[in-house]
Amino acid sequence: MNLSNKHLIDNQELEALKKVLESGHLFRHREEATECDSFEKEFSEFIGTSSSCLVNSGTNALVAALRALDIKEGDEVIVPAYTFFATISSVLTVGATPVVVNIGSEFLLELDSIKEAVTKKTKAIIPVHMDGRPCEIDKICDFAKKENLFVIEDCAQALGATYKGKRLGSFGDLGCFSFNMEKTITCGEGGAITTNDGALGLKLKLVSDHAFGLNPKYKKMFEGMETILGSSMRVSELSGAMLRVQLKKVDSIIEENKKRKEILAKKLGTQIVEGECCSTLYLRQDSLENSVALTKKLLDKGITAMPMSMRLAHNIWQWKDYLSFNKIDYIETMEKLMGTVRIEIDNRKSLEQIEIDAEYIFGTRFLFRNSDT
Numbered sequence: 060m061n062l063s064n065k066h067l068i069d070n071q072e073l074e075a076l077k078k079v080l081e082s083g084h085l086f087r088h089r090e091e092a093t094e095c096d097s098f099e100k101e102f103s104e105f106i107g108t109s110s111s112c113l114v115n116s117g118t119n120a121l122v123a124a125l126r127a128l129d130i131k132e133g134d135e136v137i138v139p140a141y142t143f144f145a146t147i148s149s150v151l152t153v154g155a156t157p158v159v160v161n162i163g164s165e166f167l168l169e170l171d172s173i174k175e176a177v178t179k180k181t182k183a184i185i186p187v188h189m190d191g192r193p194c195e196i197d198k199i200c201d202f203a204k205k206e207n208l209f210v211i212e213d214c215a216q217a218l219g220a221t222y223k224g225k226r227l228g229s230f231g232d233l234g235c236f237s238f239n240m241e242k243t244i245t246c247g248e249g250g251a252i253t254t255n256d257g258a259l260g261l262k263l264k265l266v267s268d269h270a271f272g273l274n275p276k277y278k279k280m281f282e283g284m285e286t287i288l289g290s291s292m293r294v295s296e297l298s299g300a301m302l303r304v305q306l307k308k309v310d311s312i313i314e315e316n317k318k319r320k321e322i323l324a325k326k327l328g329t330q331i332v333e334g335e336c337c338s339t340l341y342l343r344q345d346s347l348e349n350s351v352a353l354t355k356k357l358l359d360k361g362i363t364a365m366p367m368s369m370r371l372a373h374n375i376w377q378w379k380d381y382l383s384f385n386k387i388d389y390i391e392t393m394e395k396l397m398g399t400v401r402i403e404i405d406n407r408k409s410l411e412q413i414e415i416d417a418e419y420i421f422g423t424r425f426l427f428r429n430s431d432t
Contacts, residue, residue, distance in 0.1 A: 065406050066245050067308045067315075075300040085295045087113075095299035099251075101306055107229040108253040110260035113299065114267045114292040117215040117237025120250035121149035123292060124211045124233040125183070127252075127262040130155050134182040139168040140375040140392040141367070142187040146213055147378060155182070157382065159375055161391045165332075166341070166367070166399075167194045170202055183209040188217035188227050190401070191243070191336025196222050196230045203231075211235060215250075218243040219309040221334035228253045233263075238298075243312055243336060244305035246298040267292040313337060315406040319413045323402070326417035327424075340402045341367075342424060347397035354400055356423050362416050363403040368396035 079085065079094060087095040095113050103111040114120050130136060132154035138146050141162045150157040160176045163169035168186045184203055186194040196212065203210045210231030214220075218236050220227045228234025236242075238249035252267075254260050269289035316337035323340055324331050331337065344350045350366035357364040371377050374396055375389045386393075408416070 065312070066305065067312055068305075071304045072301050075304050076297055079296045079300045085297060087293055087296055087299060093299065094296045094303060095294065098299045098303045098306070101303060102251055103253060105306060105309070106226045106234065106253045108234070109255045109257065110263075111251050111253045112260070112263040112267055113294055113302075114250045114252065115294050115298075116248055116292075117235060117239065117242075117250040118145040118149055119267070119290075119292045120215075120235035120237065120252045121145060121185070121211065121213065122152050122290075123263055123267045124235055124252050125149060125153045125155065126266045126287075126289075127259050128183060128209050128211075128232070130182050130209075133180065135178060135180040137168075137173055137176050137181060137184045139185075139187050139189070140389050141166055141373060141396060142189060142213065143215065144372045144378065145215070146185055146187055147381065150185075151381060156180075159378075159382065159384065159389070161389060162395065164395075165192070166190070166395065167192065168199070170195065170198050173199065173202065177206060177208070181206075181208060183211055185211045185213050186231070187213040187215075188220060190339040190341075191217045191220050192332050193217065193220055193222040193227055193334050196227065200230050209233075216242060216338070217336055219313045220336045223334075227334075229255070232256060233259065238302060238305075243338070244302065244309055246294070246301040246305065249294055249298050249302065262287060265289050312406065316404045318410060319406060319408065320404050322410065322413045323404070323417045323420070326421050338404055340404060342400040342402060342420070344398050344400060344424070350398060350400050353424055353426075356426075357400075357402070357420065360416070360419055362420065363405060364400050366397065367399045367401045368393060370401070 087093050099111045099113050114123055130153050134155040135158045136150045136155050137158045139162050140159050147157045158176050160172040167189055173184055186196055186199050188194055200210050212228055212231040212234040214228045214234050215237035217227045234253040236251045238246050252263050265287040266289045313336055320331060320337040320340055354364045354366055376393055
């Protein structure tokens, strides 16, 4: 197994790309089934949904999902205060209003915060399975159904993760994934949307590929449907071919992550959440000052770490140029983030090196904590 890169990329991907290049067919639409068509079918089967739609980024996956649900100006969408900014920007892109709520003790969106944020204008909830860790998505979906709200799962960082034995991205009305270089699998850049709703599946095709409904091969699929103004979010056959190979490696990648996180978690006394991707580990310190001091020590040892509040694209206080809010409303979230260091699990490191890292982190973290915590 090739552990020189975290996505386990090897000759299988190279051969798949070579095959496409030698065929001369790089565009995803042809009379016969294409690499992209095949990936969508295989991805749906992997997640456990009836259909999926391949697009060019995780951000556009969210935008396409919102447009397919006809979310627009005047509508409100509930999102968490700790997420990558794309969750917010996608809502703004369709003209709707993001309603940002505080995260819970596990850094995820919780039902109580959602209930407090619902108004007559609320149309959807975007629970984010942040850092590959599952929300209590069943409770959120049950509540949304009672309130007649849509649920869009943001699974950008959680491909392969499960909740109660079921793949994330199969619970809500739609699930959105990312395939950029930081995610579980990659084709450099890409995204996908999953759904069990046949009508939504068709709308996604039109929203993400503005000429799809005009193609003679597919035109009959859309008879009787209203015309939808879409965008060009297509990917090439190169992406489809590489993702087909990568998809077969999801469980292996997560297993390699898990081996390493288990070593760290055992030494540091942290917990592994059932079903998570094991891509990160949280160390709770007691202040931003101590989180920064510990981070500097870890970085000096080649351990990728950062205080969660310093992830500039990932927390509410950094979004002031795009949203109107009072910082004091989100102190609850920021206190959690400032007192926590996020460590990335590096599956390129040997298990022996992870043991060494675990010893170093254990011996160092308590130098930067107050004695009463």
